[in-house]
Amino acid sequence: MPNAPQLLDFVTLEGLLAYGNRLAQRAPDERVDWPAVRACSLPSQLSRVKAATDAIAALVQQAPKGFPDAEAYRSARQTVVDTACGGDPVVFFAAWNRLLAEGALQPLLRAPIGSVLKPTHRRPVAIVPRAQLTPQLAEGRIVLDLGDDRFWLLPRDLADRTLLFTMRHGVSRVESKTHRVGRRLANELDPERGVPRAEAVGAALARMVGVVGRQLDFLNLSNYLDPGKFLHFISRSPNTRQLFERVAAGLAGGERVVPEPAYAHPLESSDFGWVTGMEKTAEAQELAAALGVEVPAAKRLIKDPLYCYPGGHSFFDLYVDVIDGLHRLGQAHPGTVACLYTHSSTLRALMIYLDPRPFHEAFTEFSDYKESQDNVVLLTFEKGRLSGYSTAVGLSQREKAARETWITVERVRKDRVTLKPRQIKRIVALVSGGDFAGAGAALKELRVTGNRLGLKVHFVRHGFLGLANNWIATVTEDDTRGMSSVASSPIGSSRFEDFKDETVQQAAMRNLEPYLEDGALVVLGGDGSLRGARAIFEGFGVQVVGLPGTIDNNIEGTTSLGYHSAVALADQSIESLKATSAAMGTVFFVEVMGAGSGHLALACAYQARAEGLLVNEHPDPDAYIDDVILGTLKQTLGVPNKSHLFVVAERTPHRHHSDGGVHGLVPYVAGAMAQWPPRQGRSGCYAPTQATKATILGHTLRGAPPTPEDKAIAQHVAYEAVHRLVERPDEVVGCMLAYRERAVIEAIPLHAVAPKQFDWELFARMHGSEPSGNLR
Structure with missing residues (x-):
């Protein structure tokens, strides 16, 4: 069996200090905002390294207890630089990366820093193919055109949520494929390749939000989003301002005025310190020479997410800033739509956060975020959580890239x-x-x-x-x-x-x-x-x-x-409850497993011919409760020998209880029913008592025969x-x-x-609203 991954045992303090000092003496580039250089002798730096190492180790030991937010983490890190390192970033660079080589920094990856920890539960997106998009499903919702005949449905009411369109600039004059660019270099779009790409982003976003009504005229939908009310945020880099200008032109249309952008810190790119502007090959060669190893070994150190650049920070530091910062942006602007103009490193951090795998595994997956990859990440901030769905909006030859990636990964x-x-x-x-x-x-x-x-x-x-x-x-x-x-x-x-x-x-x-x-x-x-x-x-x-x-x-x-065994056992229980419901007039809400996945609930509801189905995938569960569940009950309560049964997928979010699912649903529906006029057949007849109950099948389905x-x-x-x-x-x-x-x-x-994609066609058929043949 192959050996476990090698430790970075070639990393020495002397080599790191030599490398850091060499870079700190680089000739200034007028395009770069250089970090301050502190003149210190090598013996003085070596004497400080022990205190710096101890202070960083103490910072890491604090990590499991967490930090309230990104600012608290940044402040604690900067305190180490200012005090233990005497303000010398080269000392910090050497001490930090030596601890990285020993594996001592790993607890940081699991540290609770504000909202940075990956969410344990995710709200799936309602992405519906054109053939399955019915008027009933789309009515009263925001419909976004993702291209490829796919549409993203969102609740119409944005009062408690923020919708974010996150875009990266295209090709710039100094390309990140070959050079370390980052936030310190004032980069601009390449006029021949970058500007047309930015214009394509604007046109695609305008199509996504501005001409939905024309593309879906068979549903008689209007355009739900007004680009004139969008907020816009940029980084300090000129290329994000240029991207905004091109996108704004695409969104303007007619006499619409697009508001000016504001600055947002979490949209900044990585801080590469004194490495800014260097060719990546030269950077690796310099580090390899300083450490006395081959270039591939030096690259292993550079590619670690915790590797700190001399005079700069690590990718993990950027990740903390981006995730915590976007949570704050969403929290500060409820009920709005915001366009965020940023860099590939920001989108990479977002994709790692949104990926369900652990940080290090997702980091490896997205280690080579290329110029040709997705240009837009769609985000929603609601109930304190950030959810998102990466999509290419016809900008990046996605199918070709997918095929090339498949061939490469399959070869590996x-x-x-x-x-x-x-x-x-x-x-x-x-x-x-x-x-x-x-x-x-x-x-x-x-x-x-x-x-x-x-x-x-x-x-x-x-x-x-x-x-x-x-x-x-x-x-x-x-x-x-x-x-x-x-x-x-x-x-x-x-x-x-x-x-x-x-x-x-x-x-x-x-x-x-x-x-x-x-x-x-x-x-x-x-x-x-x-x-x-x-x-x-x-x-x-x-x-x-x-x-x-x-x-x-x-x-x-x-x-x-x-799956089949769970559905079979659930069907037995549901049929028993339907019999009781028909006899007693009881309204049953039956919760089945499948947090974040409604396939099991859909199969159980369809097979049992339930009157309704509440699942995570629905774009607006609150509206479904009010319109479909209560609407159906208004029509069917009091019908002789009629059963009233609804299937609910566990943890489906709604406003009636923080745990979602059937929790809070029964008292809300019972309360609503109590306000309705009593149903009486004729004078002197009394209406039957309408009980409302919840049954949680839960783990019984896992242990099905x-x-x-x-x-x-x-x-x-x-x-x-x-x-x-x-x-x-x-x-x-x-x-x-x-x-x-x-x-x-x-x-x-x-x-x-x-x-697996949710079966919207079966969902529509269950509700008697399957799409007609002319929509295919």
């Missing part, structure tokens, strides 16, 4: 496959994340097929937690008898957040290493478990295969194990996993096996596993 994946055909001797399997029906059938099939092909099979108890604790055991026929019919996971599962820590991963890999010589790991689980599988495949070279298992069924391109369909899917994907590992490992290692039907089981690379 295949290079990591070390198993050869007929070489495998053993399989290790685990179940991770939330438990689900069908896991037992898959595990048994892995054992049966593996043994038939001469392989030893081992199971890990309780997922990645078991790997870290070395709970690995060889499996025999006796161990798997009756396993196919066991509800949930017969070998246990777990959510093990500590596995995101590289130290924990290394401990798990030491336990796994004896089993991986001519062996492979099979991981059964949902999107989080598959991310863990990808991490150890890419980080440690583990030959891994993923099998999709989650009752949420939220992985694109496959049916996940556990496996249905024959889930068993069959489990056996098919497990059988294929073993056979392909034996015969064609290069086609399956580093992949998830996606089940479409028995004869179609496709290997999807782990790097391409994506969330």
Whole structure:
């Protein structure tokens, strides 16, 4: 098994000080706002480094307790420079990066700094294809045209939310592809390439917000957003001002006046200090020479998110400023639409924050943010949270870039496959994340097929937690008898957040290493478990295969194990409640699992013919409650033998309770119903009592007995996993096996596993408002 990533043991204080002092003496460039240079001798600097190192270490020890906001973190950092370092940024640069090389700065990545920690729950976006966009769904909502016949729906009422359009400048005179630019260099757009690109951004944004009515005339929609009321914010760099001017021209249209932009600190680019303006190749060569290593080794240090530039700061510092700052911008301007003109580093920070993976994993994913990538990130700030959805608005040849990225990443994946055909001797399997029906059938099939092909099979108890604790055991026929019919996971599962820590991963890999010589790991689980599988495949070279298992069924391109069983059990419960509702007239709200993913709730509601469905994906849950749920009840209450049942996905946000879902929903609906005139058939007749109740099915759905369909899917994907590992490992290692039907089981690379899009067409059909054929 490959060794764990090497430490940066070549980084020395003497080398860092020499490098920092050399850069501090660079000839001034009139375009650059140089950091102040403090004249100090090398012996004096070395004498200060110990105090500086201790002060930085104390700052890091404070990190788990957190900082109230970005300003508090910046202030604490600057205090170290001013006091322990004697105001000498070169001393700080050397002490900081020496601690980085030792791994001592890692706690900062998990420090609670204001609003910077990644959100644990995310509000999915309502992106609807043109074919599924109905008048009922779009009515009274903000509709944004994303191109490619996709439309983003937002609640019409912006009173408690802020909508942000975040754009980066195009190609500038000094290009960030080849030079360190940053906030200290007064850069301008390249007249031949940058200016036309900025004009294209303005035209695309104008189309997105200004001509929606013409593009969707079949829905008789008007333009909901008035660009004349937009706020505009820029950085100090001239190129963001130039971008604003081009976008403003695109938004102006007719006699509309676009307000002047204001300055916003979080839109600034990285601070590269004395490296500003240098060619990246020269920078790496200089650092390599100072540290006495080859250039690739020096680049490993430079590319670390915590690497601090001499006289400047780290990417992590920028990340803190951007995320905390945009939260503050959103909080300060409720009910408005703001255009933010900024730099690629800002968009990179946003994409890392919005990505559900841990910081370091997402940082690696977006390490090479290119000029040709997305130019707009759409953001909403509501209820103290920042949500966002990256989109290319027809500016960046997105499909071509996606194809090129796919080819490159696939080549890298295949290079990591070390198993050869007929070489495998053993399989290790685990179940991770939330438990689900069908896991037992898959595990048994892995054992049966593996043994038939001469392989030893081992199971890990309780997922990645078991790997870290070395709970690995060889499996025999006796161990798997009756396993196919066991509800949930017969070998246990777990959510093990500590596995995101590289130290924990290394401990798990030491336990796994004896089993991986001519062996492979099979991981059964949902999107989080598959991310863990990808991490150890890419980080440690583990030959891994993923099998999709989650009752949420939220992985694109496959049916996940556990989904059919959960729907079947939910259907039994819902039908029982419908019978009670028809007999008693009770209004039931049934909450099912699927926080952030409404696929399970949609299937349960459609199959049971529920009267309504409240899910995260809906653009305006509050309006749905008032218009659809209460509107339906007004029409159906009192109808003899009529059931009244609504399905709710857990944690769906609404104004009636901070926890969302059914919480607060029952008293609100009951209160509204109490205000309606009593329904009486004729004089002297009394209206029945209308009770309103909530039922939370919750984890009962995870422990559902496996249905024959889930068993069959489990056996098919497990059988294929073993056979392909034996015969064609290069086609399956580093992949998830996606089940479409028995004869179609496709290997999807782990790097391409994506969330499943919500089925708006089925949602519309359930409400009797499916799009007509002439909209297709």
